[in-house]
Amino acid sequence: MQTIEKVLAPRNLTEACAEVVKNKGAGGIDRMSVKELKSYLDQNREELCEIIRECKYIPQPIRGKEISKRNGKTRLLGIPTVVDRMLQQAVLRIIMPQFEYMFSDYSYGFRPQRNTQQAVLKSLGYINSGYQHIVDIDLKGFFDEVDHCLLLDLLNRKVKCPVTMQLIRRWLRAPIWVNGKLTKRRKGVPQGSPISPLLSNIMLHELDTEMERQGLRFVRYADDFSIYCKTKSEAREKGNKIYLYLRDKLKLPINREKSGIRRPVNFSILGYGFVPTYQKGEKGQYQLIVEQSRWKQLKAKLKKETRKTTPITFDERIQKIIAIQRGWINNFRLANIQVKLKELDGWLRNRLRYCIWHHWKRRERKRINLIRLGVNPRDAFRWSRSRLGGWAIAQSPILNTTITVELLCKRGYESMLSWYQKIAPHKFNPTLFPIV
Secondary structure: HHHHHHHOHHHHHHHHHHHHHHHHHHHOOOOOOOOHHHHHHHHHHHHHHHHHHOOOOOOOOOOEEEOOOOOOOOEEEEEEEEEHHHHHHHHHHHHHHHHHOOOOEEEOOOOOHHHHHHHHHHHHHHHOOOOOOEEEEOOOOOHOEEEEEHHHHHHHHOOHHHHHHHHHHHHHHEEEEEOOOEEOEEEOOOOOOOHHHHHHHHHHHHHHHHHHHOOOEEEEEEEEEEEOOOOOOHHHHHHHHHHHHHHHOOOOOOOOOOOOOHHHOOOEEOOOEEOOOOOHHHOOEEEEEEHHHHHHHHHHHHHHOOOOOOOOOOHHHHHHHHHHHHHHHOOOOOOOOHHHHHHHHHHHHHHHHHHHHHHHHHHHHHHHHHHHOOOHHHHHHHHOOOOOOOOHOOOOHHHHOOOOHHHHHOOOOOOOHHHOOOHOOOOOOOOOOOOO
């Protein structure tokens, strides 16, 4: 059976449709929403399949959307139509097994049963084994620079179906609509397409193969990769070889400003940094911390959800906060962050108290609520008429002793430190996070 017939099999299309609906996301240039996709597939399945088999299917242009990066710059995100996303998902489900088995053990991004924690622990293992001269290479706009001819040639080695290959080629060449202008694309893989992660791994597998051939110790997560050496001269030699390979063979430029040879204290991977353990008998050993920028990002998100003027209920606010907290801590659970989490918890609780104080609004309501919380009438009257700002009162003893942690917990609040203590492996457990 040809690949395209497996792609267009009713069960495969149905499951691909379900995944697109589950992932949600915005509509493409035709403004069709994911909620309309299932009914569209039910009504047009046969016609759609026939058009694809006859090689007459033309993908619609991609809707471009600029999103902000942490460094203040923007990244262009490409949003295909929901129909194209469904078809890409259907192709992905069929061709991924053909490539997955051959990918490197040192590649961790966008692959089943692999995650950022495994990549970070592998990096930490190299560093603590004495490989502390790190070649940190940043690919300059990787997703915008992928050579289509080279990528399609790599794909064609495994995918022998001409119809499937033509479908992928048309997705790659689909123009992008940005700021009212339609722009042709002759290179690059649009970020936002379901098939893009697999295509990027297929391209960079050639890099993995070359590094393995040279016997290098490396870690790669998508287009972020680093090489670990024992000496600076070795790092310089290996780094230059890989630079030439990227430039001449894969036609991928590197960002010279962000690339270089690092020591562990000046190196970060996937938001994690490294600091010495400072423990007796552990010279040259490092432990994990979280980059300062990630702390700022977390605090900014929590600050947004605890704005006193946001028109939502307290319960809704708590649920949003918990979702942010758990997602962030789950990602950075390997780091030693107890002290900072404790400080952040105190700040967040004061933000919540400020929201409650603002919600009470009128002086008389504040007085009554303070009395209900156990404050004597005289103090309740005095504090309800206080000229102090809301933030100052939130940090004052009057709210700290009445709107206690226990009271907040009854309303659904959970501190970040308590969640961290539940899930964090205080001692690295190789069975929990295997280094592969």
